[in-house]
Amino acid sequence: MQEYDVVIAGSGPAGSTCAKALTDEGFSVLILEKEALPRYKNCSGVLFGQTQELIKSYFGVDAPAEVYCSNKYIEADDIREWDPIHGYVPYSWETDKDGRKFSRTYQNIWRNTFDKWLLDQSGAKYIDSARVKAFDASDSSVNVHVQMAQSKEPAVFKCKYLVGADGNASTVRRLLQSAQTTGPAQGGKMASFQSYYKLVSLGSxxxxxxxxxxxxxxxxxxxxxxxxxxxxVLHVGGKDGRNLRDSMEKFKELLSRQFGVCLGEHWRDEGCKLDLLPVFLGEGRVLVTGEAAGFIYLNCEGISAAMDSGYRCGKAIAQTLKSGGKPAIDLYEEGCQDIRAHLEKCISQMRFFA
Ligand SMILES: Cc1cc2nc3c(=O)[nH]c(=O)nc-3n(C[C@H](O)[C@H](O)[C@H](O)COP(=O)(O)OP(=O)(O)OC[C@H]3O[C@@H](n4cnc5c(N)ncnc54)[C@H](O)[C@@H]3O)c2cc1C
Structure with a gap:
């Protein structure tokens, strides 16, 4: 059986940043990703100012050219809301964090290449097409049971800590706690659906x-x-149960009729269900981070929340592994206070749930 200091489920921004915090301290880390890499992710793929700072601070480098769309920049002032009565009005995505203001020039990225680049920077070993199915934890270690695409027999990896960075539908979180939740729920079950079309004309x-x-x-x-x-990229969202393909058709019709938008060939669709999870950080030797832990700053700024919580999760584990003092979960709880506070602030200001 292979052994690592830490096994991480999920190769999104939370998993890679958690790994980086650990490998920087010399610990061995294995990331297991259920999809084949590079994987697509249902996301607008915009790096807000805060995210840009976190990349520099945690990874020490700027992302390379290939992660950016050819139209790399979106100015915050060019994000606008439109409705049939008022026409265009300014729309703000961001809520200041701890009184700090961030760049209002956002960056437009491809999530598949961005996430793969971040993973390559993490210093961790990784295996794709490897789904974490179960684990058993004792006081001193965790055995992680994994379904690999190329073999019928599940593989088992032993580690000192398991981190669930496995996104909104987290298996690790579900296995850990199904009934016990902490903190107020942020909302109900939502679904998100987006379609990519070759651009013929933006109309007006x-x-x-x-x-x-x-x-x-x-x-x-x-x-x-x-x-x-x-x-x-056209995105529609609705409460779970709404027919989002129907919403998409109505949205396309609005864009064509009202704005003269002309769409060419359809390229791809992406979708996901979103359970607006209360914050839960794990217990004992199994921690959860990123969206799996409930960290997503509404209005849907999630990459910074994932990276920031992932890093603090990794640092907490590293400190406990090195000094053996306080349990990692306690250090992680303490380290996440400002993220929780910002999350609460964002929830109080969120605008788009009907
Ligand atoms: C429509 C939409 C638009 C968005 N736009 C933006 C935006 O523009 N900017 C922004 O900052 N945020 C945006 N977000 C939020 C952002 O995409 C997420 O919050 C962010 O990706 C969370 O990162 P994560 O690492 O926690 O999880 P994820 O990025 O979801 O990564 C989790 C990974 O775990 C893997 N996984 C799942 N289960 C298992 C398992 N059992 N075993 C192994 N691997 C597993 C998944 O395949 C996935 O690769 C958007 C979200 C939505 C829904």
Missing amino acids: LQKDSWTVFLMPDIGDFILCVHQKGDYL
Whole structure:
């Protein structure tokens, strides 16, 4: 059986940043990713100012050119809301954190290449097409049971800590706690669906802008459209159970009729369900981080929350492994106070859940 100091489920921003905090301290880390890499992710793929700072602070480098869309920049002032009564009004995605202001020039990335680049920077060993199915934890170690795509027999990896950085539908979190939740729920079950079309004409939509529509007759929460390279990405969201393909057709019809948008060939669809989870950080030798832990700053800024919580999770484990003092979960709880506070602030200001 292979042994590591830490095994991490999930190769998104939370998993890679958690790994980086640990490998920087010399610990051995294995990341297990259920998808084949590089994997796509249902996301607008925008790096807000805070995220840009975290990349520099935690990884010490800027992301390379290939992670960016050809239209790399989106100015915060070019994010606008539109409704049939008021027309365009300014729309703000960000809530200041600890009184700090961040760059208002956002960066437009491809999540598949960005996440793979971050993973390569993490210093961890990784295996893709490897799904964490179960674990058994004792006082001193954790055995992680993994279904690998190329073998029928599950593999078992032994580690001192397991981290669930496995996103909104976290298996690790579900196995750990199914019933016990802490803190207030942020909302209910939502679903998100987006489609990429070759861009023929933006019509009257402003170039390099991001337009948000709050139209309850089409979707229960945000509808938006923005350009990624040669593609236009259309997003619709709704309460779980709403027919989002129907919403998408209505949205396309609105864009064509009202704005003269002309779409070319359909490239791909992405979708996911979103359970707005209360914050839960794990217990004993099994911690959860990123969106799995409930860290996503509404309005949907999640990459910074994932990286920041992932890093603090990794640092907490590293400190306990080195000094043997306080349990990692306690250090992690203490280290996440400001992230929790910011999350609460974002929830109090969130705008788009009908
Ligand atoms: C429509 C939409 C638009 C968004 N736009 C933005 C945006 O523009 N900017 C922004 O900052 N945030 C955005 N977000 C939020 C952001 O995408 C997430 O919050 C962020 O990706 C969370 O990172 P994570 O590492 O916690 O999880 P994820 O990025 O979801 O990564 C989790 C990984 O775990 C893997 N995994 C899952 N289960 C297992 C398992 N059992 N075993 C092994 N691996 C597993 C998954 O395949 C995945 O690769 C958006 C979200 C949505 C829904």
